[in-house]
Amino acid sequence: LRRQRQMCIRDSYTYSEREFFSDRRSIGIWFVGGGNVVNAVTNENGTFTTVTEAGGDYASNMSKGGFLNTNDSLGFNLEWDASDNLTVTFDAHDSTAEGKGNPDVGSDTFLITGNTCFGDTACIGEKTATYPSNGIHIFNFNVAGKDEFEASDIGTLFGASSDYYSENEMSQYQLSALWENSDSDSALRSIKFGYATAEQNWLNQNRYSGQLPAGWWLTSAEFAPDDMWVRQNVGSILGDAANSYFGPTYYFGTTWDQLIGFYQGFVDTGEWIDCCNVSSWGSDYRNEDGTGNINPGPIDSDARVKEETSSFFVQFDFETEFNGMPVDIVTGLRYESTDVTSSGLETPVTNIAWVGGNEFSYVEGEKGFTEGTGSNKFFLPSFDSKIGISDNEVVRFSYSRSISRPGIGNLRSTTDFVGNPQVNQRNAVVGNPGLMPYVSDNLDLSYENYYAPGSYFAVGYWRKIVDNFLQTRITQENVNGIRDVYEGQAAEECRANGASSDLAVYNCLAGTDADGNQISGVDILPDGDDPLAVFNISRTVNEESGLLYGFEFAAQHLFGNGYGLTANYTTVNGDLEADRDATDVQFALTGMNDSANLSGFYETDKYSVRLSWNWRDEFLGGFDQHSSPVYTEEYEQWDLNATYSVNDNLELYAQGLNITGETIRTYIRYNEQLSSLGQYGTTYIIGGRYRF
Numbered sequence: 001l002r003r004q005r006q007m008c009i010r011d012s013y014t015y016s017e018r019e020f021f022s023d024r025r026s027i028g029i030w031f032v033g034g035g036n037v038v039n040a041v042t043n044e045n046g047t048f049t050t051v052t053e054a055g056g057d058y059a060s061n062m063s064k065g066g067f068l069n070t071n072d073s074l075g076f077n078l079e080w081d082a083s084d085n086l087t088v089t090f091d092a093h094d095s096t097a098e099g100k101g102n103p104d105v106g107s108d109t110f111l112i113t114g115n116t117c118f119g120d121t122a123c124i125g126e127k128t129a130t131y132p133s134n135g136i137h138i139f140n141f142n143v144a145g146k147d148e149f150e151a152s153d154i155g156t157l158f159g160a161s162s163d164y165y166s167e168n169e170m171s172q173y174q175l176s177a178l179w180e181n182s183d184s185d186s187a188l189r190s191i192k193f194g195y196a197t198a199e200q201n202w203l204n205q206n207r208y209s210g211q212l213p214a215g216w217w218l219t220s221a222e223f224a225p226d227d228m229w230v231r232q233n234v235g236s237i238l239g240d241a242a243n244s245y246f247g248p249t250y251y252f253g254t255t256w257d258q259l260i261g262f263y264q265g266f267v268d269t270g271e272w273i274d275c276c277n278v279s280s281w282g283s284d285y286r287n288e289d290g291t292g293n294i295n296p297g298p299i300d301s302d303a304r305v306k307e308e309t310s311s312f313f314v315q316f317d318f319e320t321e322f323n324g325m326p327v328d329i330v331t332g333l334r335y336e337s338t339d340v341t342s343s344g345l346e347t348p349v350t351n352i353a354w355v356g357g358n359e360f361s362y363v364e365g366e367k368g369f370t371e372g373t374g375s376n377k378f379f380l381p382s383f384d385s386k387i388g389i390s391d392n393e394v395v396r397f398s399y400s401r402s403i404s405r406p407g408i409g410n411l412r413s414t415t416d417f418v419g420n421p422q423v424n425q426r427n428a429v430v431g432n433p434g435l436m437p438y439v440s441d442n443l444d445l446s447y448e449n450y451y452a453p454g455s456y457f458a459v460g461y462w463r464k465i466v467d468n469f470l471q472t473r474i475t476q477e478n479v480n481g482i483r484d485v486y487e488g489q490a491a492e493e494c495r496a497n498g499a500s501s502d503l504a505v506y507n508c509l510a511g512t513d514a515d516g517n518q519i520s521g522v523d524i525l526p527d528g529d530d531p532l533a534v535f536n537i538s539r540t541v542n543e544e545s546g547l548l549y550g551f552e553f554a555a556q557h558l559f560g561n562g563y564g565l566t567a568n569y570t571t572v573n574g575d576l577e578a579d580r581d582a583t584d585v586q587f588a589l590t591g592m593n594d595s596a597n598l599s600g601f602y603e604t605d606k607y608s609v610r611l612s613w614n615w616r617d618e619f620l621g622g623f624d625q626h627s628s629p630v631y632t633e634e635y636e637q638w639d640l641n642a643t644y645s646v647n648d649n650l651e652l653y654a655q656g657l658n659i660t661g662e663t664i665r666t667y668i669r670y671n672e673q674l675s676s677l678g679q680y681g682t683t684y685i686i687g688g689r690y691r692f
Contacts, residue, residue: 006081012250014073021066021102021534027234027251029058029127029139030358032423036501038126047672052128055501056143057117057217057357058149059157060251060258062108066102071095079524085180089194092173099166105110106207106296111259113229113252115156116217117503122146133671135242151229154252155220156276158211158359159263160420163296168408172198174670176313187320195312202408207296211420212285214263215276216356217503218520223276224262228254238679240661276521300367303344303412303431315382325336326388333381336403340374342433344414352421352533353523354485354509356504360421363525372413372433376401396460403437406470410435410540415603423486426535427625428479436542438468446552454564457555465548465572468542469589471549474625475539478532485509488530536625548574548587562604569596578620578629580669593619608643617621624668633665649692655685 025655036053043049073095080088101107117123125144143149176194214220230253238244310505315332351363382400389395419427446460474633485491485504492510510519526533550571558564571594578588594617602612615636622630638660643653659682666675 007324008077008079010075010077010079012073012075014071014075015073018069019066020068022064023256023620024061024063024065025253026061027059027248028061029056029124029129029141030422031056031127031129031404032358032502038622043672045672048129048131048669049672050128050130052126054126054240055117055503056127056141056324057114057157057568058124058251059110059112059114060240060253062253063108064102064105064256065108066105067099067107068102069097069099069522071097076573082177085182087178087180089176089178090174091176092171095169097166097168099164101163101165101296103545106161109159109161109294109296111153111159111214111263111294112157112532113254113259114157114217115149115153116215116219116221118155118218121153121155121221122149131674132243133674135665136238136244136677137674138246139463140247146252146328149252150525151226151231151252151372153221154229155217155222155224155290156214156259156263157220157357158213158215159219159260159294160209160211161294161296162206162208162415164207165203167201167203169201172196187318188316190317191314192317193312193314195310197310200305200307200309200408202303202307202411204301204303204412205299206301206416207299209285209295209297210658211353211355211359212263212281212294216359216521218276218356220276222470228258228262232256234452237355238663238677240679240681241663241665241677251452260294264294270399299345300347301345301414301416303409303414304342305408305411305433306341307338307408307411308340309336309338310539318647322387328386329384331381331383333379335379336379337377338375338405340411340433342411342431343369343371343415344412344431345463346414346416348415348480349417349482350459351482351525352426352484353525354506355523356503356506356521357658358422360423360486361523362417370413370415374432374434376436377441378437383571392450392540394450396444396446396448398442398444400442402440402442404470405437406435406540421533424680426533427538428535429538432539432541435470435540436468438466438470438542440467441465448501452558454558458553460552460554462550462552464547466546466548466589467544469544469546470540471543471590472535472622473539473541473585474623474627475585476534476625477537479535479537481524482533482535483528483530484533485524485530488526490527490530514560544587546575546587548572548576548589548592550574550594562602564603566599567597567603570594576620578623580629583627585623585630588620588629588666590620590622605643608641610641612639612641613637614639621666628668630666630668633667634670635662635664649690651689651691653687653689655683657683 031053038052038054040051041049076092082088101505105366115122123144125142127141129137129139151634174194174688176192178190178192180190181188232251232253234249234251236244279291284596285293285295287293305639313332313334315330318329320327345367347367348365349362350365350678353361354364355361380401384398387395410431411433413433415428415430417428443463444460446458448456448458450456488508491505494505499505499508507518509524513519550573551572554568555565556566572592575589576592578586595615597614599610599612618634620629621632624630637658640656640659645649645651661681666677668675
């Protein structure tokens with residue numbers, strides 16, 4: 001009789017969902033430089049430490065938004081013992097990730113309010129910003145002619161809504177075989193070989209209403225009921241950061257329903273249109289009765305990427321001895337080939353209109369389709385060895401070539417203009433289907449000493465030579481011959497004649513009617529004599545080669561009775577340094593830094609408690625639109641984890657992450673040039689696991 005061969009079939013299904021909703025308030029003042037500056041102080045780094053400007057608005061932003069992310073994953077595994085020493089395995093995996101905005105307000109809907117500084121309403125006299133080398137920057141203002149703003153000074157600017165839909169489908173298949181050598185005298189223990197294929201289809205659609213005018217300040221305060229506005233205390237925003245208790249102490253707010261009702265409450269006739277420019281709201285943003293409807297509007301960007309990858313691989317496993325020392329070697333080779341096809345719908349920009357105050361909007365052209373392709377092929381060898389130089393000492397050496405592929409969204413063929421084109425904020429993101437993965441040649445050498453049961457120390461040296469390093473670069477470019485009325489000759493003449501604020505310059509350019517009344521609510525376009533507008537174009541690009549190397553130190557010690565300690569310290573050196581004063585594009589590897597962690601723990605069959613300290617040194621995070629280096633400051637965090645095993649099946653756990661409430665701060669070039677500060681507080685997690 002033929003002996004029956006054993007076959008094992010496994011399948012798995014995973015579903016996850018994350019829903020997020022935000023209800024946000026923000027306050028701020030727009031500093032624009034130029035002729036608005038009254039005085040300023042710079043330090044030895046050329047950094048503004050204090051700046052005072054004339055005029056402007058103190059704005060408040062009310063916004064709501066959210067998203068729903070879902071993930072479905074189905075896996076199948078078949079393992080067949082084809083013979084005594086040959087096992088064949090087939091793996092299949094299919095997954096879908098989907099993301100979309102909130103069905104009511106999209107991913108973000110915002111409405112801006114503030115002092116209008118028009119007619120009889122009050123204006124900012126002067127506004128001052130101070131930039132210290134730690135914590136957050138400080139800004140404040142005074143009100144011309146009185147102590148502070150009142151409800152009668154508050155009007156509306158504009159609103160906007162955006163939304164997205166994203167889907168990523170991946171199918172993966174792998175057929176492999178493992179041959180195990182039955183000859184015990186041979187150093188060759190096994191050979192594994194196979195073929196794998198993967199296909200990824202990515203879709204991303206965006207919708208953006210653009211600016212939906214609700215006054216551009218102007219006389220909107222006359223139409224907003226004073227009792228709609230309530231004076232609110234700012235409180236201690238970012239209270240865990242230095243300098244958080246300085247700055248404005250109040251703002252005027254209202255409820256979301258009142259404000260959105262006011263924004264949408266216009267009709268097709270009447271002063272509200274004449275005042276507040278809502279006649280420019282398109283049909284997508286109006287109801288049949290003529291009232292407004294703030295929504296993201298139709299799709300204006302649709303990007304699709306298809307990535308197909310196939311690979312062949314083989315791996316050899318050897319076990320032998322050298323001078324009486326056991327030696328294990330695993331070596332192999334992988335060949336991988338990838339083809340990329342991208343297509344998409346994009347909305348081109350043909351001009352920039354100055355619509356009022358310090359607000360600008362894009363003039364869009366006819367939507368069009370783009371497409372692009374890319375391909376790459378790589379041979380990826382690997383070699384790992386382990387030598388037992390004594391009963392408790394091990395030396396390891398390894399070499400491998402690995403690749404890291406760009407995010408699939410970076411492979412799109414479209415150009416997307418992001419946000420509104422404020423001064424110095426004309427931003428666009430450009431995809432590149434031809435991006436190459438970055439390649440790393442990796443060397444590792446380590447020594448390990450297991451000096452007692454459960455205790456060890458290890459020291460290792462590592463080295464990486466990186467090619468085609470992936471980096472997001474922002475360059476300043478002209479686009480489609482678009483010009484900039486803000487920097488034009490007519491605007492400069494207005495400034496020379498005493499127009500000290502952006503609103504004054506806009507009014508100067510808009511002029512007056514035949515009766516001498518100020519013309520408002522018009523779009524001012526550049527002419528052929530105005531300078532070309534400068535855009536910040538963001539691309540992910542392949543950089544030149546770089547070198548990284550360093551040491552890693554690790555240890556664990558058990559004291560007995562369940563108590564123990566683990567520690568790790570890693571150093572990073574190489575092409576990491578950027579010139580803080582350089583103004584041209586420069587190369588440096590980003591995201592690399594020294595790091596360390598230390599954990600104390602107590603573990604029994606029932607209980608486990610672990611207190612951990614994690615630290616990372618300052619590092620270069622990237623470059624901004626002016627090729628300025630952006631740094632993330634040194635950071636440390638304490639975490640606490642505890643588990644309790646109720647029985648063999650049920651385990652309960654609790655976690656406290658960042659229990660000391662540390663903040664994360666980034667800056668540009670020098671510490672005074674704050675880029676961002678995040679205060680995320682402490683995260684608490686409780687849960688349980690049940691094993692069937």
